[in-house]
Amino acid sequence: MNKPFLYRLTLSSIILTGIFLSACTGEEKASSESGEELIISATNPLNGRAGAIEEGLKLFAIKCSQCHGPAGAGGPEAPDLTDGETNYGDADDDLFRIIWYGTPNGMPTWEKNLGKENIWKIVAYLKNIKKKP
């Protein structure tokens, strides 16, 4: 093997590794800005906690109502959240994931802006405004 070949090989693997690494860190940032490992419990840890729903309501009014409507019944740009079904699952942890990560079609991520505790408060509120059949 001649030197220029080895040189080119090394150079291109350095460049490829760089591209690979930057792609990876980009993704990591999107999924966990805080760097903290995310463990999502299947049911809302705040279930039954006094005040969680009201605190969720306050947060919803500030962060979510401009798109989803003041009572979560939907707006021109965002779906009704009282109909009890989302396109991404309806369990507590599904709602948590939707809010934490956002979705591909316009729902922003709230991981950094709200954090775990506040997101669970909003999940408690969303469960509460769900129309009973």
Ligand code: HEC
């Ligand atoms: C900038 C506008 C906007 C804001 C602010 C917003 N959302 Fe959304 N949200 C959307 C859009 C658009 C969708 C539909 C996205 C999709 O289908 O992928 C959506 C989808 C959802 C869904 C899934 C609904 C379904 O039927 O599939 C939930 C749950 C949700 N949002 C909760 C929230 C909560 C809670 C907040 C506040 C923390 C919030 N959203 C703030 C725009 C917004």
